[in-house]
Amino acid sequence: MARRRQIIPWRAAGTRAEMRRNADEVVQDTGWVFNNVTGSALTLEQFVATGNAEVDVYLNRFGWSEMPPSMSILEIGSGIGRMTAALTRQFHSVFASDVDAAFLERCRETVSRFGDVTALRTVHIADGSSVHLEDNSVDLVFSYITLQHCKASDALRLTSEATRVAKPGGWIALNYRTYVPADAVLLPAGALMRVLWNVPVVGPKLSQWRWSTRLGWQANRLNPRRVLNLLETSRVEFDELVILHHPGRPASQATFMGEPVRQRDLDVANKSHWWLLARCR
Numbered sequence: 276m277a278r279r280r281q282i283i284p285w286r287a288a289g290t291r292a293e294m295r296r297n298a299d300e301v302v303q304d305t306g307w308v309f310n311n312v313t314g315s316a317l318t319l320e321q322f323v324a325t326g327n328a329e330v331d332v333y334l335n336r337f338g339w340s341e342m343p344p345s346m347s348i349l350e351i352g353s354g355i356g357r358m359t360a361a362l363t364r365q366f367h368s369v370f371a372s373d374v375d376a377a378f379l380e381r382c383r384e385t386v387s388r389f390g391d392v393t394a395l396r397t398v399h400i401a402d403g404s405s406v407h408l409e410d411n412s413v414d415l416v417f418s419y420i421t422l423q424h425c426k427a428s429d430a431l432r433l434t435s436e437a438t439r440v441a442k443p444g445g446w447i448a449l450n451y452r453t454y455v456p457a458d459a460v461l462l463p464a465g466a467l468m469r470v471l472w473n474v475p476v477v478g479p480k481l482s483q484w485r486w487s488t489r490l491g492w493q494a495n496r497l498n499p500r501r502v503l504n505l506l507e508t509s510r511v512e513f514d515e516l517v518i519l520h521h522p523g524r525p526a527s528q529a530t531f532m533g534e535p536v537r538q539r540d541l542d543v544a545n546k547s548h549w550w551l552l553a554r555c556r
């Protein structure tokens with residue numbers, strides 16, 4: 276784990292979350308790491324409301340709103356449960372997973388208050404890339420604004436893990452960040468910031484500040500071609516495969532098993548984001 280500098284700000288926020296007296300304080304202090312909203316009067320309820328709205332939108336856009344409630348779903352990178360609460364109201368079994376154990380504890384608290392805690396199981400991704408669930412064990416896998424924050428190799432491994440744990444006929448929806456022109460500056464500045472996070476005395480402070488965290492936590496850029504190459508090499512098979520991206524973004528030239536991949540506009544997508552939406556065979 277020593278070389279995984281990109282995990283530092285999550286651990287720092289997790290430790291702070293552990294030390295707060297109540298969940299509203301957690302949201303006021305560290306909630307911005309999840310939804311970029313700051314304020315000294317924020318409440319957990321307001322925080323969860325942002326997740327409820329996003330879950331509604333994404334389930335709708337993926338065609339998942341009408342999935343049977345008996346289904347199970349794995350959320351990779353649940354944080355403190357901003358979206359998990361809504362997922363537990365929608366699905367019978369929700370596996371919330373995250374690299375930070377303190378976040379998972381807070382996630383349980385969030386779900387107890389705003390979701391259905393009987394539906395929740397937490398899964399600690401202790402090494403940043405292994406999901407301790409059996410092969411072919413969940414119906415749906417969902418990950419939002421998480422895979423861009425991992426080392427590229429961890430994001431790719433988590434992608435493989437998603438396809439491993441999804442049942443045949445199950446769906447995955449994974450969100451990635453790809454290149455934009457500003458990355459010519461942002462990527463080197465972010466890499467420098469991650470080095471500074473390891474410097475004694477100043478590093479621990481820097482890893483908690485919003486501006487430095489936002490700069491350094493963009494740990495990778497993965498384009499569709501790179502992710503699909505990995506899946507091709509691992510001989511994963513899909514019955515359906517589509518790339519979703521911002522309407523203003525040119526279609527990617529990605530292919531899978533020699534065939535062009537279907538592309539669809541996603542009105543709510545960030546310009547630099549794309550989603551892999553696939554049904555496993």
Ligand SMILES: C[S@@+](CC[C@H](N)C(=O)[O-])C[C@H]1O[C@@H](n2cnc3c(N)ncnc32)[C@H](O)[C@@H]1O
Binds near residue numbers: 358
């Ligand atoms: C921006 S937050 C998003 C959380 C949640 N999806 C949401 O929208 O509120 C990113 C989350 O990814 C988690 N994370 C970062 N690297 C990870 C890794 N390698 N494996 C699992 N989770 C990771 C962080 O701890 C954090 O909770």
